[in-house]
Amino acid sequence: MSDGKEPKPDVSKGLKGVKAADSSVCYISGEEGKLLYRGYNIDDLAENTNFEEVAYLLFKGELPNKEELKEFSELMATYQSLPPQLKEFVKSLPQDVIPMTALRSAISIAGVYDSEAEDESTEANFRKAIRLTSLMATLVAAIRRHRDGKEILDPKPGLSFAANTMYMLNGVDPTDDEIKAMDLVLILHAEHGFNASTFTARVISATLSDIYSAITGAIGALKGKLHGGANIEVIKTLHEIGSADKVEAWVKEVKANKGKFMGFGHAVYQVEDPRAKHMKELSKRLGNEKGEPVWYDISEKMEATIKPLINKNCNVDFYSASLQYYMGIPKELFTCIFAASRIAGWCAHVLEQYADNKIIRPSSNYTGPDERTVKPIGDR
Ligand SMILES: CC(=O)SCCNC(=O)CCNC(=O)[C@H](O)C(C)(C)COP(=O)(O)OP(=O)(O)OC[C@H]1O[C@@H](n2cnc3c(N)ncnc32)[C@H](O)[C@@H]1OP(=O)(O)O
Ligand SMILES: O=C([O-])CC(=O)C(=O)O
Numbered sequence: 001m002s003d004g005k006e007p008k009p010d011v012s013k014g015l016k017g018v019k020a021a022d023s024s025v026c027y028i029s030g031e032e033g034k035l036l037y038r039g040y041n042i043d044d045l046a047e048n049t050n051f052e053e054v055a056y057l058l059f060k061g062e063l064p065n066k067e068e069l070k071e072f073s074e075l076m077a078t079y080q081s082l083p084p085q086l087k088e089f090v091k092s093l094p095q096d097v098i099p100m101t102a103l104r105s106a107i108s109i110a111g112v113y114d115s116e117a118e119d120e121s122t123e124a125n126f127r128k129a130i131r132l133t134s135l136m137a138t139l140v141a142a143i144r145r146h147r148d149g150k151e152i153l154d155p156k157p158g159l160s161f162a163a164n165t166m167y168m169l170n171g172v173d174p175t176d177d178e179i180k181a182m183d184l185v186l187i188l189h190a191e192h193g194f195n196a197s198t199f200t201a202r203v204i205s206a207t208l209s210d211i212y213s214a215i216t217g218a219i220g221a222l223k224g225k226l227h228g229g230a231n232i233e234v235i236k237t238l239h240e241i242g243s244a245d246k247v248e249a250w251v252k253e254v255k256a257n258k259g260k261f262m263g264f265g266h267a268v269y270q271v272e273d274p275r276a277k278h279m280k281e282l283s284k285r286l287g288n289e290k291g292e293p294v295w296y297d298i299s300e301k302m303e304a305t306i307k308p309l310i311n312k313n314c315n316v317d318f319y320s321a322s323l324q325y326y327m328g329i330p331k332e333l334f335t336c337i338f339a340a341s342r343i344a345g346w347c348a349h350v351l352e353q354y355a356d357n358k359i360i361r362p363s364s365n366y367t368g369p370d371e372r373t374v375k376p377i378g379d380r
Contacts, residue, residue: 011365016267020199020360025058025348026191033271037191038062046278051161051186051341052076055133058191058348059126072130073161079134080155080164082142085113086135087152090142095149099336100223102143103136104216110135111212118210125354128211129347137161137340141168144333162186165340170328177289181282181327185320188275189338191345192316193268197221197228198342198349205350206360218346222339225262231334233262234321237302238295247301251309261306263318272313279319286326295322 012018027036035042038057045054049063052073056064064072082090089109093102111117114131116124142152145168153171155164162182166174174182192198201218205211222228241250254261266273280299287296299322303314317338324334 009365014267015362020194021202021353021358022356023193023349023352024061025345025352026193028193028268030266030268030270033269033274035192035274042188042274043278046184046187049187050183051190051344054187054190055130055344058344059129059351075130076134076161077155077157077164079131080138080161082135082138082152082154083110083113086110086139087142090139090146090152093143093146095147097143097147099140099143099147099332100219100229100339103139103336103339104219104223106139106143107132107136107212107219108216110139111210111216114212117212120208120354122351122354125211125351129351132211132215133343133347134161136343137165138168140333140336140340141165143336144169144330145171147330147332166327169333177286178327181286181323184278184282185324185327185337186341188278189316189320189341191342191348195227195267196224198346201346201350202353203360205353206357208354208357211347211350214350215343215346218342219339222342223335228317228335228338228342230262230315230317231321231324231338232331234299234318235295235325235331235334237262238298238322238325241298241302243294244297244301247298247305251302251305255309261302261310261312263321264306264310264314265312266315269313269315273315275316276314276319279316279323283319283323283326287322290326292326295325298322 025038027039028034037045037054038061040057040063053063053069055076056069056072086106086109089106090102093105110132114128116128119125138155145152150171153168156167159167160179160183163174163179165186166178166182194202197218200221201214204214204217225233241247251261283296283299284293287293299319303318307313320338321334324337325331329337
């Protein structure tokens with residue numbers, strides 16, 4: 001207890017910079033702007049792999065060979081179909097449900113109908129990780145279709161994971177460019193160390209609770225606008241500004257009101273987020289191809305204006321907003337698409353946590369009153 005004179009114990013607010021465990025899933029250099037999944041640079045992965053390969057890499061630690069990939073992709077395809085109870089659950093939701101709220105609830109319900117949900121064996125947890133990773137995109141698509149009053153679609157046999165995700169979202173066979181764009185979004189969002197949602201998943205699994213509980217919690221953390229929810233705030237901003245020539249006035253006003261620029265700043269990167277350039281490039285291309293470059297143009301102008309003003313770079317959520325818009329994804333779904341990718345990272349971390357567990361229980365610096373006694377109710 002403190003009398004106000006003792007030196008305060010060190011508190012690392014938000015645990016910033018604190019190393020809470022060893023992890024071999026990803027390496028991030030905030031100074032260099034470098035991101036490696038299991039030792040592979042994301043620039044290399046973005047160019048040369050698809051999401052199934054990246055999910056395999058995150059779970060197993062190595063990239064698959066041809067046969068391993070075939071087997072893993074077939075397994076993912078099997079798990080991609082929604083159990084009938086889950087489809088009925090999505091249909092029972094109010095049509096105007098917030099998609100991340102629907103997704104969080106649906107994953108919790110998915111645990112109810114998984115006969116292995118409480119099986120703590122490594123093999124069962126591994127199967128559940130693949131099942132959850134396969135299921136998440138189908139659920140996101142189902143939530144979109146339900147909100148639009150359209151029939152929920154089953155995955156189409158023979159399509160890749162990214163292709164099926166686009167197909168189930170939109171109800172039409174995607175073009176090669178659309179498949180590439182979805183793969184890029186899925187690969188780049190898949191993993192990012194001890195971020196808030198992954199840490200949430202690890203905290204929950206470290207109590208030896210089940211993987212469905214951990215992922216339900218992670219979705220709740222990702223939903224927040226300081227984390228994955230920022231991409232929805234960014235698109236709202238782009239639409240509010242409306243044209244590139246209005247950016248400077250808008251930025252001035254936000255700065256004068258001490259507001260936050262969503263999609264800028266990062267807890268780890270002091271230099272450019274290495275994922276941003278990929279999203280930016282593709283957003284520019286798709287914006288031109290769709291004959292609607294305005295949202296890219298506003299984004300580019302915002303980056304040029306905000307970066308020198310607050311000395312913060314844009315993060316992964318910034319150009320992913322205009323990119324997802326150009327991919328035809330409704331803005332309310334942007335964070336769900338992030339979740340459909342990050343599920344691979346979450347699961348890799350949950351498996352890692354179970355494999356070398358220690359309950360996560362930091363302490364706090366007490367700032368409340370000194371010990372006191374309860375007065376009779378009439379004297380309070
Ligand atoms: C996938 C992801 O989660 S990426 C992040 C997505 N979130 C956003 O884009 C929201 C906007 N950004 C932010 O709120 C922050 O930069 C965060 C949450 C990402 C990181 O927060 P921190 O680790 O505290 O960053 P940092 O130490 O650099 O921030 C210090 C101060 O810089 C300023 N700052 C940081 N980012 C911004 C911003 N985007 N706009 C204005 N000022 C900012 C603030 O004064 C901040 O203090 P505060 O949080 O008390 O207001
Ligand atoms: O790492 C973080 O703090 C945020 C995050 O999830 C990411 O940038 O992908």
